[in-house]
Amino acid sequence: MSDKDLIESGDMKIGWVRSHMPVLSIIRENFEREQPLKGHKIAMALHVEAKTAALVEALALGGAEVAITGCNPLSTQDDVSVALNTRDNIKCYAKYDCCSDEYYEAINKVLDMKPDITIDDGADLIFKLHTERTDLLSGLLGGCEETTTGIHRLKAMENDGALKMPVVAVNDAMTKFLFDNRYGTGQSSWDGIMRTTNLLVAGKTVVIGGYGWCGKGASLRASGLGADVIVTEIDPIRALEARMDGHRVMSMTEAAKYGDIFVTTTGNVDILSKKHFEVMKDGAILANSGHFNVEINLEELTAMASSVRTVRKNIKEYNVAGKRINVLADGRLVNLAAGDGHPAEVMDMSFANQALCVKYIAETKLENGVHPVPHDLDMYVAELKLKSMGIEIDKLEPHQTEYMEGWECGT
Ligand SMILES: NC(=O)c1ccc[n+]([C@@H]2O[C@H](COP(=O)([O-])OP(=O)(O)OC[C@H]3O[C@@H](n4cnc5c(N)ncnc54)[C@H](O)[C@@H]3O)[C@@H](O)[C@H]2O)c1
Numbered sequence: 001m002s003d004k005d006l007i008e009s010g011d012m013k014i015g016w017v018r019s020h021m022p023v024l025s026i027i028r029e030n031f032e033r034e035q036p037l038k039g040h041k042i043a044m045a046l047h048v049e050a051k052t053a054a055l056v057e058a059l060a061l062g063g064a065e066v067a068i069t070g071c072n073p074l075s076t077q078d079d080v081s082v083a084l085n086t087r088d089n090i091k092c093y094a095k096y097d098c099c100s101d102e103y104y105e106a107i108n109k110v111l112d113m114k115p116d117i118t119i120d121d122g123a124d125l126i127f128k129l130h131t132e133r134t135d136l137l138s139g140l141l142g143g144c145e146e147t148t149t150g151i152h153r154l155k156a157m158e159n160d161g162a163l164k165m166p167v168v169a170v171n172d173a174m175t176k177f178l179f180d181n182r183y184g185t186g187q188s189s190w191d192g193i194m195r196t197t198n199l200l201v202a203g204k205t206v207v208i209g210g211y212g213w214c215g216k217g218a219s220l221r222a223s224g225l226g227a228d229v230i231v232t233e234i235d236p237i238r239a240l241e242a243r244m245d246g247h248r249v250m251s252m253t254e255a256a257k258y259g260d261i262f263v264t265t266t267g268n269v270d271i272l273s274k275k276h277f278e279v280m281k282d283g284a285i286l287a288n289s290g291h292f293n294v295e296i297n298l299e300e301l302t303a304m305a306s307s308v309r310t311v312r313k314n315i316k317e318y319n320v321a322g323k324r325i326n327v328l329a330d331g332r333l334v335n336l337a338a339g340d341g342h343p344a345e346v347m348d349m350s351f352a353n354q355a356l357c358v359k360y361i362a363e364t365k366l367e368n369g370v371h372p373v374p375h376d377l378d379m380y381v382a383e384l385k386l387k388s389m390g391i392e393i394d395k396l397e398p399h400q401t402e403y404m405e406g407w408e409c410g411t
């Protein structure tokens with residue numbers, strides 16, 4: 001594609017999602033009028049696709065200078081990346097299918113702008129800032145983190161006394177994880193798996209690794225598509241929840257024998273490894289919707305395979321003792337590396353939180369450490385979202401508030 005065609009394609013994608021992100025649109029209009037980010041420099045490492053572009057535009061229209069790169073080597077959409085580079089005050093360094101050196105080189109280029117605010121998805125920018133680019137730490141007001149795994153990394157740094165900047169845990173806003181991680185991952189993972197394989201889900205046995213917010217969403221939608229769902233967990237409460245939601249629960253060693261399609265959503269390593277590959281059925285399909293490329297141990301799978309070949313775009317077939325084991329998107333997030341990511345209406349809330357938290361960081365002197373998203377900001381996003389959906393809810397009447405706060409009335 002020529003650059004002109006790439007720009008046209010990227011602009012179209014961005015225009016489409018923008019019109020389905022009403023909460024972000026309101027914030028964008030306010031930002032454009034009030035210029036709360038004037039003079040700020042924002043460095044970002046997020047999935048470079050259309051919804052992210054809508055967030056980047058809102059920040060730049062709010063007065064910021066923005067530099068962005070990807071947070072996953074396979075999730076960048078090059079047309080969106082090129083289109084972003086036509087905008088004022090925005091520089092995008094992301095490229096699809098970059099190697100590890102190129103990935104970290106782009107992170108360095110983003111940091112070269114000497115940001116005062118960062119936005120991460122997985123904490124790669126902050127990790128770089130605390131290792132090779134420590135000279136930039138003193139200029140930072142704070143950062144935002146988009147995902148569960150990033151928060152785990154940051155809390156581990158905080159516990160070690162290693163975190164030298166304030167970070168707002170955007171993932172932990174209720175208007176983020178309850179919707180993005182659950183309904184977003186639920187829908188977009190199956191979208192990625194179905195468009196990549198062109199196979200039927202109904203009648204298949206689906207194994208979901210992990211029953212956190214992502215696992216709950218992926219299981220719910222697999223059931224809705226007609227699959228028999230097995231869940232694996234290490235947390236007894238979440239395992240019980242899965243059972244009472246109607247799924248079978250067992251160890252992965254057992255489940256590995258039955259699964260037609262496996263989806264990992266744990267944020268942990270080696271959910272699928274040698275002992276599981278050994279007992280899997282011929283034709284098993286493996287996908288990851290958790291993080292990075294560590295949930296499926298591809299090193300072990302490669303070592304066991306007599307041959308590996310690409311059988312369809314984004315599907316690698318590993319021949320293991322005469323059995324075919326199919327891995328989608330090289331074990332990277334199937335919804336983003338083999339799909340378009342979460343639906344726009346869901347990212348509307350996640351990125352409304354991001355935009356408002358950037359403004360919060362610009363206006364507030366925060367101590368070093370991991371901070372929650374302020375509750376009123378979370379509620380504001382929920383209220384705007386409900387309004388955009390045309391939904392009105394009840395308000396407590398004064399006597400109801402009084403009753404709820406009192407203790408005198410009994411049976
Ligand atoms: N694909 C996406 O777009 C997307 C969206 C949101 C979050 N994520 C990522 O997905 C991962 C999960 O996020 P979440 O919000 O659901 O986290 P979560 O903490 O709510 O859930 C993770 C679950 O995995 C379980 N688990 C951990 N180790 C396990 C093991 N060995 N076997 C079985 N279960 C195990 C935990 O007990 C927990 O219940 C994170 O890495 C997060 O960053 C991806």
Ligand SMILES: N[C@@H](CCSC[C@H]1O[C@@H](n2cnc3c(=O)[nH]cnc32)[C@H](O)[C@@H]1O)C(=O)O
Binds near residue numbers: 149
């Ligand atoms: N960067 C790591 C960590 C997991 S990304 C998971 C995050 O991606 C975010 N996400 C999911 N879909 C989209 C999308 O379409 N655009 C931008 N971000 C998305 C979502 O908010 C979630 O918290 C990796 O790539 O492996």
